[in-house]
Amino acid sequence: MFHYDDPPEPTGAIDDDRLRLIFTCCHPALAMETRVALTLRMVGGLSMPEIARAFLVQETAMGQRITRAKSKIKAARIPYRVPAAEDLPGRVSGVLAVLFLIFNEGYLATGPDTDPVRHDLTAEAIRLTRLIRALLPDDGETAGLLALMLLTEARRTARVSPGGELVTLAEQDRGAWDPTLIAEGHRLVRERLAARVAPGRYQILAAINAVHTSARDVRDTDWSQVVALYDQLGRIDPSPIVTLNRAVAVAELDGPDVALAAVDRVAPRLADYHAFHATRADLLRRLGRSQESRAAYDKAIELAGNTAETAYLTRRRDQLG
Amino acid sequence: MQYLISVIDDRTNSGTEEEMAAIDVFNEKLQKQGYWVFAGGLAAPSSATVIDNRNDAAVFTDGPFVESKEHIAGLWIWEAPDLDVALKLATEGSKACNRKLEVRPFH
The missing domain is CATH 1.25.40.10 (Tetratricopeptide repeat domain)
Structure with a gap:
């Protein structure tokens, strides 16, 4: 039986376990902010103070929120498993929403004493999205969200100057963008275009980012x-x-x-x-x-x-x- | 695992014939599939009496313990393996009786 009080395994955790855990933490019977906090704590292994800081709430309030969520999971018996195939599409969109929020918090970290970009959060969000994609390789929005994250992450180092100042898209050194991440992101966007299925929100956002990252100079956009x-x-x-x-x-x-x-x-x-x-x-x-x-x-x-x-x-x- | 399903309503005696028929069909399914433990409809909240015998003498108060716009119009008790199953049934049940439902686990 799974114990929610156990700390997440530092390394070598089995992906199937992680997937089960993601679906438990992102269960629709939990409030959205609770899902985000719980996913970061239980799947991402972030500490309570780190999560509290990322979302600008008191550590005690964040602690209570997570404790309450764990009690509900136990008392109401929220299952620890990947949903059945018929329920998966509905449940995956909820998971993607949580992963997107985690990525965005990493990408535009808030707080006066916080690093402007929290690479730990963006990397974790990408890793978890890859896991979902492995589970559902044909899901368009999962591919779209992964592409969106990769094309955004590719510009991460160019986006903040050595002095710690934001560099806008127009002023970024495009040579500093990560070509491997961009190539993978573009491949995913092309894959979705070829699928000829009406794209959802993440796929369109990924396509917009693909247009930006295709221009060698901002004037070519x-x-x-x-x-x-x-x-x-x-x-x-x-x-x-x-x-x-x-x-x-x-x-x-x-x-x-x-x-x-x-x-x-x-x-x-x-x-x-x-x-x-x-x-x-x-x-x-x-x-x-x-x-x-x-x-x-x-x-x-x-x-x-x-x-x-x-x-x-x-x-x-x-x-x- | 047992769950209490409260039927939330903002009117009294509001069930239509179609709703009653749909609830019957739903109840039959619950029984056939082994989820059904108990079900019952409740009379209007105004017919309730609150009893408080924590002190020297029992005090009876006319009416429900809390006055609110919405009230519990009926309830089910289901036996279900986990919340996913209970929520799926409740999704169907809410449609059948055309009301909001609250799903709450027993200890």
């Missing part, structure tokens, strides 16, 4: 393809964040004034999102509206939780005339 992919994404997953990201590509195609109008339309729903203000600040700067740009940078700095991002935004603000 196929922006109309990026906009078309965001349009496709907006049809299956309409959200103000999709509109915001689409606007970044629109700025390159139609100019910053058109993009700003699109961004301002979603303002009421993204008022607390730092990337909204950062995007606005950049568009206003390009339009020569320095004063408004400065105010937007101030707001973005106030809301950003990532140290590299804060450093970048601060420099950009201070460069305004």
Whole structure:
């Protein structure tokens, strides 16, 4: 019988055991934030303080959340197994959501004393996604999420300067991108295109990243393809964040004034999102509206939780005339 | 492993004929497949009485122990190997009786 209080095995853990554990930790009867914390603790082997720091909650609160979850697993008998084939598709999407959250927390780590990129989290998320892919090699969204993670991870070292400042996609040294990860990511995206099945959210996001990583120079980026992919994404997953990201590509195609109008339309729903203000600040700067740009940078700095991002935004603000 | 399944409702005596027929079909399935332990519908919460005999004299209070918009309109007890099986049955049961269900394990 499996004991939930045992620490995770440091090495040589059997993949089948890990898979069972992932499905238990990501069970739909647990709250989403609990699934993330439990997966990191039980599968990823992170310590309670590490998890608490990653999600900006008190260690005691995180401890209680995990203890409560373990009690529920035991009391309600949440099974420790990979679901039956008929239930697998529904359960896998829940697991992918957890893995994506873990990856994102690693990629844009929050907290004033946190490294800007938590490679342990991104690497763990990729490793676990590979396990799911081995279980379900034909699942499009699993392949899509893996591709998305690989194409993002490939740019990891180029994304933060030696001084600890965020380097935007346009300014990154593309020669520093990891060609092996990019090749694998592109292979997965091509595989999904060849499957001729309507792509889900992760597959479209992976395709957008494939367009970016295919350009040797930012000026070679196929922006109309990026906009078309965001349009496709907006049809299956309409959200103000999709509109915001689409606007970044629109700025390159139609100019910053058109993009700003699109961004301002979603303002009421993204008022607390730092990337909204950062995007606005950049568009206003390009339009020569320095004063408004400065105010937007101030707001973005106030809301950003990532140290590299804060450093970048601060420099950009201070460069305004 | 036994689970208590509470039927959550915001009206009383609200079962329609179609719902009753669907519940009968569902109950038959539960019995045939060996999950059924007990089932029963409850009268309106207003018909409840709370008894408190923790102190010197028993105190009877008219009405349910908690007043809320929603109440328990009925219950099942199922014998199921794990929560996945119970949740799957509850998914079907919620559709059959057209109400929300709460699944809670016994000790």
